[in-house]
Amino acid sequence: MQENILKSFFKSKMYFIVRNRKWILMYGFLFLVLCVFAIYISDKLILKSSKYVYTSVGNIPYNKVGLVLGTSKFLKNNHVNLYYKYRVNATVNLYKSKKIDYVLISGDNSTKDYNEPADFKSDLIKLGIPEEKIVLDYAGFRTFDSVIRSREVFSQNSITIISQKFHNERAVFIARKNNINAIGYNAKDVSRHYGFKTMFREKFARVKTILDIYLLKTRPRFLGKKIKIGL
Numbered sequence: 378m379q380e381n382i383l384k385s386f387f388k389s390k391m392y393f394i395v396r397n398r399k400w401i402l403m404y405g406f407l408f409l410v411l412c413v414f415a416i417y418i419s420d421k422l423i424l425k426s427s428k429y430v431y432t433s434v435g436n437i438p439y440n441k442v443g444l445v446l447g448t449s450k451f452l453k454n455n456h457v458n459l460y461y462k463y464r465v466n467a468t469v470n471l472y473k474s475k476k477i478d479y480v481l482i483s484g485d486n487s488t489k490d491y492n493e494p495a496d497f498k499s500d501l502i503k504l505g506i507p508e509e510k511i512v513l514d515y516a517g518f519r520t521f522d523s524v525i526r527s528r529e530v531f532s533q534n535s536i537t538i539i540s541q542k543f544h545n546e547r548a549v550f551i552a553r554k555n556n557i558n559a560i561g562y563n564a565k566d567v568s569r570h571y572g573f574k575t576m577f578r579e580k581f582a583r584v585k586t587i588l589d590i591y592l593l594k595t596r597p598r599f600l601g602k603k604i605k606i607g608l
Contacts, residue, residue, distance in 0.1 A: 479512060537559070551589075
């Protein structure tokens with residue numbers, strides 16, 4: 378009885394698809410075109426911020442605070458995440474070159490066993506950055522939140538964002554569209570093979586950023602009381 382019902386169900390679905398295949402193909406094609414167009418436009422808009430990102434520590438202007446964008450320390454195979462490792466190294470380089478005085482680490486701490494800011498802090502201290510020069514933001518659940526909270530919670534109107542180039546472009550774009558005078562310092566990037574999934578997700582993250590800013594008028598998930606950095 379159940380088998381007959383299933384056969385009847387799938388038969389009706391196949392009949393619907395065959396009968397309406399022209400419309401299904403047309404709408405599918407239009408959806409694909411829309412996705413490609415959205416990715417193209419978002420890339421074009423966000424790439425305008427590339428003039429505010431720097432690879433050379435010698436050329437980058439000074440800012441009181443460097444904002445490190447969080448990521449997980451370990452991959453699922455328990456290997457150290459290269460995005461994480463290179464952001465740590467870039468932060469130390471920026472600090473020791475006296476291009477920043479304080480480090481604001483913004484990342485995800487949504488569960489007791491997952492704490493991106495604490496991982497960064499521990500490794501930065503080991504590499505010579507004093508603990509009193511490090512401030513943690515546990516509510517940086519995504520790039521948009523981290524950037525906006527740097528001003529709304531930590532009172533920074535001018536800041537240096539530390540991440541990989543593709544990420545900095547998006548973060549600086551968000552900042553400048555929200556009247557934050559941000560620049561980016563590019564951590565070392567990873568190989569194409571290593572970063573394929575991340576770069577694929579980045580395309581859609583850029584589309585979401587454009588929607589957040591121009592259409593949805595998104596705000597961070599949490600704000601909270603002001604936290605002072607330095608004197």
